[in-house]
Every structure is written in structure tokens, then in C-alpha cells.
Amino acid sequence: MSTQAVTPQSVDFSAWYNEIVYKAGLCDLSPVRGCLIIKPYGYELWEAIKGGLDRRFKATGHQNAYFPLFIPESFLKREAEHVEGFSPELAVVTIAGGKELEEPLVVRPTSETIIMESFKNWIQSYRDLPLLINQWANVVRWELRTRPFLRTTEFLWQEGHTAHATFEEAEAETMQMLNVYADFAITDAAIPVVKGKKSDREKFAGALYTYTIEAMMGDKRALQSGTSHNLGQNFAKAFDIKFLDEANQLQNPWTTSWGLSTRMIGAIVMTHGDDKGLRLPPTVAPFQLVIVPIYKNDDEKSAVMEAVGRISQELLAANIRITVDKREGVSPGFKFNDWEMRGVPARLEIGPKDVANGTAALARRDVPGKEGKQFVPQEGIVARVQDLLKSIQANMLQQATVFRDANIHDVNSYDALKQVIEAGGWARGWWGGTGDDEARIKEETGATIRCFPFEQPGGNGVCFYSGAQAEQVALFARAY
Amino acid sequence: MSTQAVTPQSVDFSAWYNEIVYKAGLCDLSPVRGCLIIKPYGYELWEAIKGGLDRRFKATGHQNAYFPLFIPESFLKREAEHVEGFSPELAVVTIAGGKELEEPLVVRPTSETIIMESFKNWIQSYRDLPLLINQWANVVRWELRTRPFLRTTEFLWQEGHTAHATFEEAEAETMQMLNVYADFAITDAAIPVVKGKKSDREKFAGALYTYTIEAMMGDKRALQSGTSHNLGQNFAKAFDIKFLDEANQLQNPWTTSWGLSTRMIGAIVMTHGDDKGLRLPPTVAPFQLVIVPIYKNDDEKSAVMEAVGRISQELLAANIRITVDKREGVSPGFKFNDWEMRGVPARLEIGPKDVANGTAALARRDVPGKEGKQFVPQEGIVARVQDLLKSIQANMLQQATVFRDANIHDVNSYDALKQVIEAGGWARGWWGGTGDDEARIKEETGATIRCFPFEQPGGNGVCFYSGAQAEQVALFARAY
Numbered sequence: 001m002s003t004q005a006v007t008p009q010s011v012d013f014s015a016w017y018n019e020i021v022y023k024a025g026l027c028d029l030s031p032v033r034g035c036l037i038i039k040p041y042g043y044e045l046w047e048a049i050k051g052g053l054d055r056r057f058k059a060t061g062h063q064n065a066y067f068p069l070f071i072p073e074s075f076l077k078r079e080a081e082h083v084e085g086f087s088p089e090l091a092v093v094t095i096a097g098g099k100e101l102e103e104p105l106v107v108r109p110t111s112e113t114i115i116m117e118s119f120k121n122w123i124q125s126y127r128d129l130p131l132l133i134n135q136w137a138n139v140v141r142w143e144l145r146t147r148p149f150l151r152t153t154e155f156l157w158q159e160g161h162t163a164h165a166t167f168e169e170a171e172a173e174t175m176q177m178l179n180v181y182a183d184f185a186i187t188d189a190a191i192p193v194v195k196g197k198k199s200d201r202e203k204f205a206g207a208l209y210t211y212t213i214e215a216m217m218g219d220k221r222a223l224q225s226g227t228s229h230n231l232g233q234n235f236a237k238a239f240d241i242k243f244l245d246e247a248n249q250l251q252n253p254w255t256t257s258w259g260l261s262t263r264m265i266g267a268i269v270m271t272h273g274d275d276k277g278l279r280l281p282p283t284v285a286p287f288q289l290v291i292v293p294i295y296k297n298d299d300e301k302s303a304v305m306e307a308v309g310r311i312s313q314e315l316l317a318a319n320i321r322i323t324v325d326k327r328e329g330v331s332p333g334f335k336f337n338d339w340e341m342r343g344v345p346a347r348l349e350i351g352p353k354d355v356a357n358g359t360a361a362l363a364r365r366d367v368p369g370k371e372g373k374q375f376v377p378q379e380g381i382v383a384r385v386q387d388l389l390k391s392i393q394a395n396m397l398q399q400a401t402v403f404r405d406a407n408i409h410d411v412n413s414y415d416a417l418k419q420v421i422e423a424g425g426w427a428r429g430w431w432g433g434t435g436d437d438e439a440r441i442k443e444e445t446g447a448t449i450r451c452f453p454f455e456q457p458g459g460n461g462v463c464f465y466s467g468a469q470a471e472q473v474a475l476f477a478r479a480y
Numbered sequence: 481m482s483t484q485a486v487t488p489q490s491v492d493f494s495a496w497y498n499e500i501v502y503k504a505g506l507c508d509l510s511p512v513r514g515c516l517i518i519k520p521y522g523y524e525l526w527e528a529i530k531g532g533l534d535r536r537f538k539a540t541g542h543q544n545a546y547f548p549l550f551i552p553e554s555f556l557k558r559e560a561e562h563v564e565g566f567s568p569e570l571a572v573v574t575i576a577g578g579k580e581l582e583e584p585l586v587v588r589p590t591s592e593t594i595i596m597e598s599f600k601n602w603i604q605s606y607r608d609l610p611l612l613i614n615q616w617a618n619v620v621r622w623e624l625r626t627r628p629f630l631r632t633t634e635f636l637w638q639e640g641h642t643a644h645a646t647f648e649e650a651e652a653e654t655m656q657m658l659n660v661y662a663d664f665a666i667t668d669a670a671i672p673v674v675k676g677k678k679s680d681r682e683k684f685a686g687a688l689y690t691y692t693i694e695a696m697m698g699d700k701r702a703l704q705s706g707t708s709h710n711l712g713q714n715f716a717k718a719f720d721i722k723f724l725d726e727a728n729q730l731q732n733p734w735t736t737s738w739g740l741s742t743r744m745i746g747a748i749v750m751t752h753g754d755d756k757g758l759r760l761p762p763t764v765a766p767f768q769l770v771i772v773p774i775y776k777n778d779d780e781k782s783a784v785m786e787a788v789g790r791i792s793q794e795l796l797a798a799n800i801r802i803t804v805d806k807r808e809g810v811s812p813g814f815k816f817n818d819w820e821m822r823g824v825p826a827r828l829e830i831g832p833k834d835v836a837n838g839t840a841a842l843a844r845r846d847v848p849g850k851e852g853k854q855f856v857p858q859e860g861i862v863a864r865v866q867d868l869l870k871s872i873q874a875n876m877l878q879q880a881t882v883f884r885d886a887n888i889h890d891v892n893s894y895d896a897l898k899q900v901i902e903a904g905g906w907a908r909g910w911w912g913g914t915g916d917d918e919a920r921i922k923e924e925t926g927a928t929i930r931c932f933p934f935e936q937p938g939g940n941g942v943c944f945y946s947g948a949q950a951e952q953v954a955l956f957a958r959a960y
Binding site for chain 1: 508515516517520523526527544547548550551570574587594597598602620634636
């Protein structure tokens with residue numbers, strides 16, 4: 001942990017991010033190119049994300065399972081678009097047990113193919129459907145340009161894989177899981193994501209439709225934070241999965257997949273962080289509150305620590321996640337900065353005067369300076385902290401929503417889009433262009449269609465780029 | 481799920497095991513040689529094991545982190561014994577992103593080397609010690625002969641890695657974590673493991689000492705179920721890890737590592753299972769109780785399901801893990817067999833007469849037939865089920881302990897050992913032999929020293945093999 005100053009966001013957001021993830025103790029560089037070491041503080045955040053999602057997956061009837069890390073090369077080739085999408089990024093095991101393998105094994109970049117091979121065996125009748133499976137796993141994609149949490153050669157994620165009797169059921173599942181992601185992002189991570197559909201150009205390799213949650217980072221770039229794919233019958237056909245329907249006819253089932261990764265850690269950092277460090281939403285924060293005891297000599301210390309011990313017990317008993325900073329030889333000011341860097345939502349300071357008066361100072365990370373600090377009685381501290389954490393959670397979502405909405409601009413011309421993108425922001429406009437048009441816009445502005453948001457103005461319009469009739473608006477932005 | 485008969489244990493224990501893990505729905509064959517698919521029921525069991533261990537790791541001050549899957553080949557070579565032990569089993573990535581790698585990357589068989597490289601950066605002063613890290617991960621060891629859960633090319637595990645200022649502290653940690661494993665095995669998994677020390681011949685590649693928990697399976701073979709290693713300064717020296725001690729002297733820290741894997745699932749199956757299927761200890765069972773509604777027509781059904789719904793709510797509210805078998809077109813007898821195969825500890829049957837009388841039939845998996853079934857009032861069902869689950873948990877541990885103790889035999893001669901091993905059993909005798917003696921005994925009898933148990937008779941004796949003076953007894957057995 002370090003309290004050295006970081007590059008301010010306004011100077012260089014990217015540098016700020018690259019410094020802060022290390023300084024806050026979330027991760028460390030690894031000796032393996034593009035791989036990341038997730039340090040305990042970062043991993044606790046991941047555990048909170050996992051917990052919030054896993055609970056929601058189980059509540060919607062999904063079961064966890066585990067499939068092999070290695071995929072025979074031939075499997076990947078069965079779905080043509082899929083292999084085309086993933087081939088350039090594969091890591092391949094060619095030697096095992098001291099011998100060259102007859103068929104090379106790919107380290108999974110995603111598990112559709114190996115899981116569909118099992119689904120083929122598990123699905124015979126409509127009674128076996130829906131089949132609702134999720135896997136928590138590591139995957140490997142050999143990316144050339146990597147960035148902590150956002151793009152690493154190995155990353156942790158969950159991948160849901162389901163099979164259904166009809167298109168409608170598969171589509172409903174795809175949408176349900178997108179809503180699960182959005183609910184997690186908004187409720188737990190305080191990130192006001194936009195739900196929408198990907199353009200054909202941006203959809204998953206092998207999917208019919210891809211739905212996404214898109215988040216606006218502090219530099220107004222977009223971050224795709226979770227995707228849910230309706231795979232149609234593409235994979236079922238490629239893997240020859242068939243079931244007898246109620247009319248005793250053989251059918252291919254309809255499958256879906258959906259994934260969310262350690263990238264969500266990056267989303268939390270870049271949505272909420274400021275020049276002082278991380279700001280973690282209380283629901284997912286490893287520590288919701290830090291207690292800093294303040295004293296100058298042994299007499300003061302023993303009185304203060306007695307109060308700290310008593311208050312700690314009360315807070316722990318109420319399942320509030322706390323830590324007490326007992327470090328010696330470090331000033332309270334150093335400790336304040338340190339925990340602000342780590343983004344702990346609330347801080348309780350207890351000194352000799354507080355012991356005498358039965359008070360404490362309670363500071364909130366989301367409101368800087370004196371305005372965010374209040375002096376409170378020790379009595380009733382649990383309820384007060386609970387209220388404060390709720391208030392911080394709500395305020396962080398509110399702040400991020402205001403920021404997002406202030407930076408989405410409607411555009412009626414390509415020039416207007418260029419201006420918005422150049423100034424940093426998301427451009428929303430009627431879209432009736434082609435995939436080639438999208439490619440040209442990306443080349444010229446760096447912006448891509450992030451999604452066709454589910455929230456549409458309604459009616460029709462004229463495409464700001466091609467002048468064609470358009471039935472929906474698209475959101476354009478530069479993205480991570 | 482199938483209710484076809486399995487090979488009885490008495491006919492062929494190994495065949496019984498190989499059939500039952502699939503029939504009970506724990507796992508499935510994978511298209512990748514030696515890899516296993518862990519199905520939802522098996523994975524839920526693993527989640528219970530993870531939960532029980534993770535809670536204990538955190539209570540003893542450990543933090544989770546995550547390190548790369550890939551290890552540069554050169555890292556493994558730094559600790560001479562370590563690389564010698566693991567080289568024959570490595571899977572190696574030679575191609576990534578379409579190009580041949582300059583330095584091949586090994587898929588981790590265990591993570592001492594990559595983690596020590598981080599410890600080198602994280603440890604500077606005695607204030608950084610102890611460093612207490614755990615990782616939940618997949619690892620790969622290219623085994624030639626594989627068996628579900630017991631030995632697979634890829635498996636899931638946790639690996640703890642810690643660093644300490646002194647030998648004594650490292651030794652205390654090694655022992656603490658062995659005790660954590662033993663407490664989990666005995667308390668949660670109802671497996672009365674024997675704690676002990678490995679012989680030099682059987683210790684971990686690169687360790688000073690290896691401690692183990694050894695379990696007796698239903699065929700009286702031993703299963704090493706968790707190990708804890710005092711690595712001395714071997715890895716710290718190989719990776720040049722140094723810290724300034726309180727006297728401002730540079731020292732190498734003392735490190736430990738300890739691991740427990742999905743092999744524990746095999747241990748639970750083979751300790752408790754019988755010819756009817758699995759028998760799962762209530763503490764780790766995915767479902768602690770199954771409710772089977774019994775009815776012949778729609779009128780009966782609606783009355784029965786009303787009672788089932790009410791009782792389910794009561795049990796769920798008390799955090800009892802239940803499932804209701806609502807399948808239609810399957811007889812109650814079929815369902816009973818099915819859930820016995822899956823090892824659910826308790827079964828509640830509710831039929832029309834029970835609805836009329838306010839009763840239910842409550843059966844326990846650990847006591848077969850009528851003796852294990854009682855008719856109970858619906859009123860007070862929660863307390864009754866809780867008591868029953870406690871009683872089942874205790875009885876399963878008791879049964880396994882009696883079985884274990886009845887099959888450990890003291891031997892005073894090599895002939896006696898041969899007899900015990902041949903008959904199936906563990907032989908305990910004074911041991912003062914060499915590593916070569918151990919190798920010869922293994923070749924001639926198939927038995928190895930499982931451990932020098934911590935529980936020793938005291939005093940000295942004469943080695944049953946070499947006739948040398950011996951200071952401790954060893955436990956010999958054939959092992960998985």
C-alpha cells in the first residue's frame with residue numbers, strides 16, 4: 001500500500017487507472033505476459049461480485065458445474081463463425097506428459113463447444129429441457145494489448161450455458177440473464193448500465209443475437225460489462241444435439257450463453273474512482289467501514305482501544321464488514337489517505353475526547369472533506385452506520401447516473417457525432433446504416449455502436465449517417 | 481439418473497466406485513483424456529467442501545488471491561527436487577496467438593514457483609510476515625492412469641502458501657492447517673482421518689516435511705486426503721526471497737504449502753457408500769432431506785401437496801436443504817431408490833393418510849429398511865429433522881471409526897504385515913528401515929508407509945522389517 005500521489009484523472013485517465021489498481025492493492029504485475037495477479041483485496045471484491053451473481057443465478061434455477069480446461073482443436077472448428085472469431089487468440093498445449101499430443105488441446109477461450117458435447121449426451125427428450133448450467137472458471141485469450149482486469153490473457157469469469165425447446169424460451173432466458181446482470185450492476189455495483197442489443201458486426205462469434213450491459217467510465221468511454229447471447233440452433237446443429245418433442249418429433253434445441261468477468265472490477269474502479277483512489281459501493285466493498293483509533297500515549301491508547309473493541313463487536317454482530325487499523329508508527333492522516341485510496345466507504349475515528357464524550361467522528365468516502373464528516377454519539381452506532389452505508393450506496397448510483405445522462409448526446413448528423421465523440425461522450429442517433437458504415441465510422445472516429453438501447457424514443461427517424469429510414473436509435477462511443 | 485443395480489462392493493469395490501460416481505450424477509466422462517466433467521450434483525458437493533474449508537481458512541487469518549495459470553518453464557527448474565518431481569506430468573503450451581512461444585509455458589501442476597516469485601516482491605521486512613495466502617484453482621498433472629475424482633489430469637483444489645520469520649512459526653502453520661483439514665474431514669465429512677507425517681520417500685517434491693490426513697476407504701485401502709508441507713527455506717532460497725529481521729539482518733523466510741482437492745469427493749463416496757449408492761453426511765450433502773409426496777388421484781394429490789408445501793416452507797425457513805420430488809409417472813419406490821443412490825441423508829414421505837392424521841414417515845439413509853423409518857407427527861417436524869440430521873452425522877462418523885479401528889492391525893514381523901495387507905487392512909508396526917526397505921516392501925506387497933501417525937504408543941521398539949531399534953510406529957497400507 002502506498003499513499004504517493006497518483007496522476008489525476010483529468011491529466012490522464014488511463015494513467016490514473018493503471019496506477020490506482022496497483023496502489024489500491026487490487027492486483028500485481030505477473031511474470032507471465034498479459035496475465036494478472038489478483039491480490040487479496042482485489043480477490044475479495046471478486047468474491048463479492050461472485051456472491052451477488054451466484055445467488056441470482058441459483059434463484060433463477062441455474063446449477064453450477066465444471067467442464068474441462070482443455071478443448072480438442074477439432075471441437076472449435078465445428079461452428080464456423082465461432083472458430084473464426086477465436087482462432088487468433090488461442091493458447092495451445094502441444095506437449096503433455098513428455099510427449100507430443102496427437103491432437104493439440106486448446107486452453108478454453110470460452111466453453112460453448114466442450115459444453116455442447118455434454119449437452120448432446122444429457123438431452124434426449126423435452127423433459128430434459130430447459131437445461132440451465134453455469135460454470136465459474138478461468139479462460140485464456142491471447143490478447144496483444146492487455147490492461148489490468150479489462151483485457152488480460154487469462155481472466156476469471158462465469159459462463160452460463162442453457163438449452164431450450166423453443167426459440168421463445170431461449171430468447172426469454174437470454175433476456176432474463178441480461179436483466180440479472182443489470183440488476184447486479186445497478187443494485188450491487190451502483191453502475192447505471194444501459195441495456196441493449198449489439199449490432200450484427202459486434203455480436204458474439206456464432207450467436208444469433210447478443211445483448212449487452214454498457215457502462216460509462218469516468219472518462220466517458222464505454223465498457224461492455226456483461227453479455228447474453230441467443231445462439232439460436234447454431235451450436236445445437238454443429239454438435240448434433242437433438243431432443244424428442246412432445247409430439248415425438250426430433251428437434252434441435254435452442255441454446256444461450258452469457259458471461260461476466262473480472263472486467264467488472266475494472267468497471268467499478270473506473271465508474272466510481274476519483275483522484276484520491278477507489279470508491280467502492282458498500283454492497284460489494286471488502287470492508288464497509290474502517291475504524292481508526294487516535295491516541296498519543298499508552299493511557300489514551302488503552303481507553304480508546306477499549307471503546308474501539310466494544311464498538312467493533314457491535315458492528316460485527318450486525319454483519320457490517322469492518323477492519324480496525326491498528327498499525328503503530330503511522331499517523332492518523334496517513335491512515336485516512338490510505339483507506340481513501342482503497343475506497344472503503346465509511347470511516348470511524350475514535351480519540352480520547354470521543355471516549356470522554358461517548359462520541360465518534362463518522363466520515364463518508366463519497367462526500368469529500370468536512371462536509372462528509374459528522375460527529376455522532378456512540379450509542380446507536382449500528383443503526384447510524386447501516387443508514388450511512390445505504391445512503392452512500394444510493395448516492396454513488398445517483399452520481400454515476402447523473403454523470404452518464406449528462407454525457408449522452410442526441411446527434412442528427414455525422415458531424416455532430418464526431419463532435420460528441422471528440423469531446424468525450426456517447427452519441428445517440430437514428431441508425432439505418434450497414435456494417436460497412438459502422439466500420440468506416442469506427443476507423444474515422446474510434447467509436448463503435450455500443451448497442452441499440454432497449455429504451456427507444458419510439459416511432460421512426462432518419463439515419464444520421466446514411467439518410468436511410470431508421471427504426472431505432474443506436475448508442476455510439478469509444479470503448480475499452 | 482438410473483436405478484439399475486450396481487456391482488456390489490463385495491464383488492468388486494473398484495467397479496462399484498466407477499459405476500456409482502456416474503449413476504449418482506456426480507460426474508460424467510469427458511472427451512478429453514483423463515479430464516472429468518463435474519455435474520451439478522458433484523459440484524454442489526464440492527461447493528459444500530469449499531465452503532467448509534474457506535470459512536476455516538479465513539478464521540485462521542488467510543486471504544484468497546489468484547495467480548496465473550501459466551508458469552514459465554524456467555521457474556519450475558529453480559527448485560531441483562521440485563522440477564524432478566513434476567516434470568513427467570506437465571502439460572505445456574508452446575503456441576499462443578498463432579505463434580510459437582519463445583519460452584514454453586507450463587500449465588500449473590501446483591503454484592509454489594509462480595507464487596514465490598510474487599512473495600519475493602511482497603516481502604521486505606519482518607513486518608510483512610507472516611504472509612498467509614490461499615488460492616482456489618484448477619491444476620493439471622498429466623497422469624497416465626486416471627480415475628474419477630481420485631486422479632484426473634485436471635482437478636480443482638485449493639493451495640495455501642505462507643511465509644514466516646522462523647522455522648518454528650512455519651512448522652506451527654503447517655500443523656495448524658493439517659488440523660484444519662482433519663477438523664473438516666472429521667466434523668463435516670464424517671471421515672475419521674489419521675493425522676501423521678510422511679516418510680522422506682513419500683514427501684512432497686521440495687519439502688522438508690510433509691504431513692497428511694489418511695482416510696480408510698470401504699475396501700480398506702488408504703486415501704491421502706490432504707497434505708500440509710513445511711518447505712523450510714528451500715523455495716525462499718531458490719527464489720531469492722529475503723526479509724530484514726527485527727535485528728536488521730537479511731534472512732530467508734520459511735515457507736509452507738498445503739492442499740486439498742476434489743479428491744475429497746472420492747473420499748466421501750468410498751468412505752460412506754454402500755451397495756445402494758452414496759451416503760452423504762448431512763453437513764456437506766447438497767440436499768439434506770428429500771420429500772416424496774404419495775398419492776393416487778388428483779384429490780389426494782392436492783391435499784398431499786398442500787401439506788408438502790407447508791412443511792417445505794417450515795424446513796426451508798430453518799435453513800434445512802431440501803428438495804421435493806414432484807416427478808409424475810414414476811412410482812414412490814422408484815423415487816426412494818433414486819434418492820438412496822444419490823445418498824440424501826433423510827427422506828420424508830407424505831401420503832393421504834398422513835394428511836388425515838397429521839403425520840409423516842421419516843426415513844434415514846444410514847440405517848437401512850424398516851429399522852431406519854419412523855412415523856412422526858407433522859407438528860414439531862423442524863426440530864425432529866434437525867435432531868435426525870445430527871444423529872445421522874454422528875452415526876456415520878461412528879460407523880467409519882469402528883470400521884477403521886477394526887481394520888488397523890499391529891504387526892511384529894514382515895510376514896504378519898504381508899498377511900494384513902493381503903487380507904485388506906492397515907498394518908501398524910515399529911519402523912526403523914530405510915527408503916530402500918520401503919521401496920522393497922512396496923514392490924512385494926503393494927503397501928506404502930501412509931504416515932508415521934501422531935498418535936504413537938510411546939517408548940521404543942524393534943523394527944518389524946530390519947530388526948533395527950525404532951522410535952516410532954508407521955502405518956502401512958495399499959493406497960489409491
